[in-house]
Amino acid sequence: MVELGIGVGAPPTEVHAGDCYAAGKRRRVIDRDQARALLSEGIRACTHCRPDTDLGVLG
Secondary structure, three states, X not given: OEEEOOOOOOOXXXXXXXXXXXXXXXXXXXXXXXXXXXXXXXXXXOOOOOHHHHHOOOO
């Protein structure tokens, strides 16, 4: 899932695993390919659930 920022057209701020307890209230479900794309664009991976490790996107 992706956590969204505040406001109209809220940009993504952080990528989380689907069961992450640290995800905020402003979020939406995305698939694995979308998560990989966001991570490769520089969107931050959650430091608690580490979706980048699960998806094989390191760096």
